[in-house]
Amino acid sequence: MWVGTQTAADPNGFKDGDLYALRVGSLDFIGSLGEGVKTAATWTKVDKSTVFGTDGKPFATGDALSTWVNASGRSTNFQRIEDVAEDPTSPGTFYFVTTGTTNAKGSTSVAVTDPALAEDPYGRLYRFSLNAANPTGAISNFEVMLIGGPGKGVSYDNIVVDKTGKILLQEDETSFGGALMLAENREAAIWAFDPVTKAVTPEFYLNESAAGGQFNNLNLKGQWESSGIVTVPGGLAGFESLLFDVQAHSVVNAAGSTSVLGGNYAEGGQLILAVPVKPTQTGGAGNDNLFGSIAKDILAGNAGDDNLYGNGGNDIFLGGDGNDQMFGGLGNDEFDGGAGNNIFYGNGGNDIFIGGLGNDVAYGGSGNDLFSLDGGNNIVYGNGGNDQINTGSGNDTIYAGSGNDIIIAGNGINLIYGNGGNDQIATGIGDDTIFTGNGNDTITPGLGNNVIYAGEGNNTITSTGIDTIYTGSGSDRFILSQGTGEATITGFNASNDRITLGGTLKFADLSLRQSGLDTVLSVGTDTLATLKWTNMSSVTSSLFVA
Numbered sequence: 001m002w003v004g005t006q007t008a009a010d011p012n013g014f015k016d017g018d019l020y021a022l023r024v025g026s027l028d029f030i031g032s033l034g035e036g037v038k039t040a041a042t043w044t045k046v047d048k049s050t051v052f053g054t055d056g057k058p059f060a061t062g063d064a065l066s067t068w069v070n071a072s073g074r075s076t077n078f079q080r081i082e083d084v085a086e087d088p089t090s091p092g093t094f095y096f097v098t099t100g101t102t103n104a105k106g107s108t109s110v111a112v113t114d115p116a117l118a119e120d121p122y123g124r125l126y127r128f129s130l131n132a133a134n135p136t137g138a139i140s141n142f143e144v145m146l147i148g149g150p151g152k153g154v155s156y157d158n159i160v161v162d163k164t165g166k167i168l169l170q171e172d173e174t175s176f177g178g179a180l181m182l183a184e185n186r187e188a189a190i191w192a193f194d195p196v197t198k199a200v201t202p203e204f205y206l207n208e209s210a211a212g213g214q215f216n217n218l219n220l221k222g223q224w225e226s227s228g229i230v231t232v233p234g235g236l237a238g239f240e241s242l243l244f245d246v247q248a249h250s251v252v253n254a255a256g257s258t259s260v261l262g263g264n265y266a267e268g269g270q271l272i273l274a275v276p277v278k279p280t281q282t283g284g285a286g287n288d289n290l291f292g293s294i295a296k297d298i299l300a301g302n303a304g305d306d307n308l309y310g311n312g313g314n315d316i317f318l319g320g321d322g323n324d325q326m327f328g329g330l331g332n333d334e335f336d337g338g339a340g341n342n343i344f345y346g347n348g349g350n351d352i353f354i355g356g357l358g359n360d361v362a363y364g365g366s367g368n369d370l371f372s373l374d375g376g377n378n379i380v381y382g383n384g385g386n387d388q389i390n391t392g393s394g395n396d397t398i399y400a401g402s403g404n405d406i407i408i409a410g411n412g413i414n415l416i417y418g419n420g421g422n423d424q425i426a427t428g429i430g431d432d433t434i435f436t437g438n439g440n441d442t443i444t445p446g447l448g449n450n451v452i453y454a455g456e457g458n459n460t461i462t463s464t465g466i467d468t469i470y471t472g473s474g475s476d477r478f479i480l481s482q483g484t485g486e487a488t489i490t491g492f493n494a495s496n497d498r499i500t501l502g503g504t505l506k507f508a509d510l511s512l513r514q515s516g517l518d519t520v521l522s523v524g525t526d527t528l529a530t531l532k533w534t535n536m537s538s539v540t541s542s543l544f545v546a
Contacts, residue, residue, distance in 0.1 A: 001043065003136060019046040021075040024142050029077045029106050030098075031119040033144050036198075041128060041142035044074045079103055079120035082172065083158045089165040093129045097156035100124070100148065102175045115176040122148030122177055123156040125169065125193065146193055150180055152200045153191040155222070158244075160229050167193045168203060168242065170226040173249055178222030188224040190244070190274075204274055206246055216251045223250035232273065241291075242274040283320070296331070305340075314349070323358070332367070341376070350385070359394075364401065377412075386421070393428075400425075404439070411446075418455070440474070447485070454491075463487035463529065471497060477545070480521070480528040481505070487529040494538040498545045499529075507541045 004010070004017020020043040024030060033039065050068040052058055059065075069075045084096035100123040102111040107119065115121035125146035131137035145167075148154040154177030157170040171188040174181070181187060187208040192201050206224055208216065229244040247269040281290045283301040290299045294312035301308055302320040307327075310317065314331040319338040326335050330348040337344065337355045344353050344362040346369055353362045355373030362371055366384035373380065374392035382389060382401035389398055392410040400407055402420040409416060411428040418425060418437035425434055426444040434443060436455040443452055443461045450465050455472045462479040463469070463486070469478070471491035478489060481502030499521075501507070511522045519536045521528045531539065 001136075018048075018136075019051065020044060020136055021046055021069045023074060024076040026073075027076045028072075029119055030124075030144075031079075031105055035144050035147045038141055038143045041076075041139040043136045043139075045136070077108060082123075082156060085159050085161045085167075087161045087165055088163055089161075090129075092132055093127065095125060095127050095145070095159060095161060095167055097126070097159050097169065098124050099155045099157060099172050100175060118176065121175065122154040122180075124148065125156060125159075125167065127195070145195060146198075146200065148177070150184070153189065153202075154180055155225075157225055158227055158229050160231055160242075162231055165195060167195065168229060169193060170229050170244065172225045172227070174222035178220070181221035182219065187221055188226050188246075190226055190229065190242070203242075208248075211248055211251055216248070220250055224248050227269070244272055244274070246270045246272060287322075292329070294329075299326075317344075319356075328365070335362075346383075368403070382419075395430075400437070422457075436472075461487075478529065482523050482526055482528065486527050488532065489529055490532040492531045492534050494534070494543060497543075499543055500545055507544045512536050512539055 001020045002017050003020065010016055022041060023044055024041045025039045027033060047068055050064040078098050079101045080099045082097050082099045084094055087093040098120055100120040103119050104110040104112045104117055105119045112118055124144060127145050128139050128142045146152060148156060153169055153171055155172045155174035157172035159167055159169050161167050169191045187206045189202050189206065190204045192203045206226060208218060208224060225247045227245045227247055229242060232241040232243050279296065280298045283290055283304065283306050285303045287304045288301055288306045290301065290308050292299055292310040292313065292315050296313040296315060297310060298316045299308040299310065300318040300320065301324050303322055305322045306319065306324045308317050308324065309327045310333055311329045312331055315328060315333045317326040317333065317335045319326060319336060319342050321339045323340045323342060324337060325343045327345045328347050328349065328351055332349040332351060333346060334352045335344045335354060337360055339356050339358060341358040342355065342360045346363055346365040348365045348367060350367040351364060351369045353369065353371045355376065355378060357375035359376040359378060360373050361379045362373065363381045364383045364385065364387055368385040369382065369387045371380050371387065371389040375394055377395045378391050380389050380398045382399060382405055384402055386403040387401060387405045389405060389407045393412055395413045396409055397415045398407055398409060399417045400419050400423055404421040405423045407416060407423060407425045409427040412430045414427055414430060414432045416425055416432065416434045418435060418441050420438050422439040423441045425441060428446040429448055431449045432445055433451045434445065435453045436443060436459055438456045440458045443459060445452065445465055445467060448465045450467045452461060452467060452469045454461065454470060454476055456474055458474040459476045461469060461476065465485045467485060467487045469487055469489045471489065475496040477498045477500055478487065479500045479502055480487065482505060505523065509523055513520050514536045517533050519531045519534045519539050
């Protein structure tokens with residue numbers, strides 16, 4: 001252990017600091033200390049002349065230091081110390097691990113082939129607390145917390161202590177652990193150790209099968225490692241997650257025993273962000289970021305302007321008060337925005353969107369989505385799939401998407417784009433504008449001064465308001481009834497388009513008159529429709545169908 005003061009001239013605190021060696025009890029080697037055993041330990045100050053020459057420069061090798069430290073009674077030998085981490089829940093308490101080696105008991109150089117004869121074959125986890133009044137003073141609670149083995153992980157590499165005090169241990173390439181991994185049908189993993197309950201559980205397994213067998217022996221275990229683990233604060237990933245690296249040392253070209261891709265599978269590896277599963281998360285009164293997992297999650301934002309991220313799984317989003325943003329993943333998600341002006345992103349899956357009284361924006365994905373947005377001036381993007389879109393009172397804008405959609409817009413001044421697919425569109429009271437798109441659509445506008453662009457396809461349009469209708473290139477049918485409104489139809493084509501009379505009306509009940517370039521259809525004083533740029537002579541009974 002180095003003890004020193006960092007300065008601009010000595011940023012590491014080494015030159016003017018002191019080095020201490022750890023002595024555990026009266027042990028020269030740690031291997032005889034069993035799991036769960038506590039004992040005293042002391043720090044021995046190292047003679048600086050073993051580190052620096054008379055010129056103040058450090059020696060090129062550590063030979064002198066090693067000789068001094070390993071002299072009788074000065075230190076305890078650990079087999080390949082790998083990493084150390086302080087407990088954030090108990091400042092001054094430290095954990096460190098050894099990876100273990102093939103060294104025989106009581107030796108630093110004699111190798112054995114039988115793990116039972118090795119000093120530390122599978123790695124160990126240790127804990128101690130510094131003396132707060134005197135950090136280099138005696139330690140009363142040095143403890144072997146965990147000894148690697150079956151069901152507990154092997155060859156401990158990097159570690160981190162999370163904000164709950166749980167220790168996460170990674171596995172390195174192993175000397176003896178390959179047989180244990182093969183028996184457990186796995187490669188390197190990340191293990192979680194609870195220092196209170198002493199429970200050891202696997203958090204993540206590396207999926208070696210994803211590398212395939214062309215350049216990798218799937219039966220040769222213990223050649224992979226996970227390395228460099230750090231925790232990711234909640235502000236970045238919603239709650240504490242893990243960032244680590246995967247190194248696949250066994251991925252080589254067997255014919256030439258050369259590394260594949262310049263060794264990048266092993267050195268450099270693959271950087272992974274791992275988000276633990278927390279099925280239910282609840283925000284507070286502030287602006288929260290809640291992140292789900294690949295499984296089913298319930299994310300409740302409550303008050304505040306929240307960001308809810310579902311990721312995979314069939315998730316439930318409860319926005320609560322505030323202007324919230326909710327991001328679904330690949331599952332079949334349910335969104336309930338609550339109060340406020342909310343934004344929903346459905347992505348994949350068959351999603352359900354429920355808005356509140358605010359002005360909401362909802363983006364459906366590729367699935368068959370259901371939108372129910374009541375009050376407010378809402379914007380809906382149906383995108384792919386056969387969607388059902390229901391909006392309440394308000395001035396809504398709806399983009400239906402490519403599927404066969406059902407759109408029911410309530411009272412208000414609505415703007416609707418049917419886009420592709422065979423859509424059914426109905427609106428309430430208000431002056432609506434409707435673009436049908438390319439499919440064979442059924443349009444029923446409500447009372448109001450409506451404008452309808454029929455577009456391509458064979459459309460059926462029921463006129464119930466003061467409607468202005470522009471036809472497309474398809475064969476359209478117009479349903480006209482007495483006492484329900486008046487339609488002005490531009491682009492009527494007697495060759496393709498047809499008219500259906502509602503109720504008991506028949507062609508014989510109609511009065512036709514030429515008004516300039518237009519033909520007007522009436523029943524008594526009630527004008528049903530005006531066919532723009534249509535000669536009355538072309539309007540015969542053959543145009544009227546049931």
